[in-house]
Amino acid sequence: MRPTPPPTSLVVDTGPAMQGTHGVIRPEAVGPLHVGAWRRAAMSFVYAMTAFSAPGETEIIPVHGVGNDTVTVVIVNDTVTQIQVMRPGAHTLEGIQVGTPLATVRAMPGAKIGHDGAATTVTIPHECGVVFSTADSSAHSGVPAGKAPLPFSADSAVIRTIIVGKCTGA
Secondary structure, eight states, X not given: OOOOOOOOOSOOOOSOSEETTEEBEETTEETTEETTOXXXXXXXXXXXXXXXXXXXXXXXXXEEEEBTXXXXXXXXXXXXEEEEEOSSSOBOTTOOXXXXXXXXXXXXXXXXXXXXXXXXXXXXXXXXXXXXXSSOOOTTTOOOTTSOOOOOOTTTOBOOEEEEOOOOOO
């Protein structure tokens, strides 16, 4: 039995998908990959490097082919629910990418600071559903989700993972 389609998105995607050979991170998308897309459509233009199973109907798939970038696609019930960027390359229109100093993201207008274990997270209003984090992703590392990442010095913290999920409101 096929799952019911995801609800209509709050996001209208009008930005560029690519800048040069790198994917652009924007609400609910990285390059041409979109949160809410069906598995078959999302995987039709990228190359799966490997795949991991997680509890329930969750698949964690590192893929290459978003331009020159490698990202991790999380699929639940045949639908893309999250895209994780853990390497420099894919970036926002402002140039925020993995390796960008945390202070740069914190200085963005309307930035909201949060914490996930010992990691610092930042969200910014115009990037709805996008979370910038100082933690390494544990999605496919085998580290239990509840285990706290190593703390970072505020002076040297950089963005280590960018998580693109569903926009739940502006």
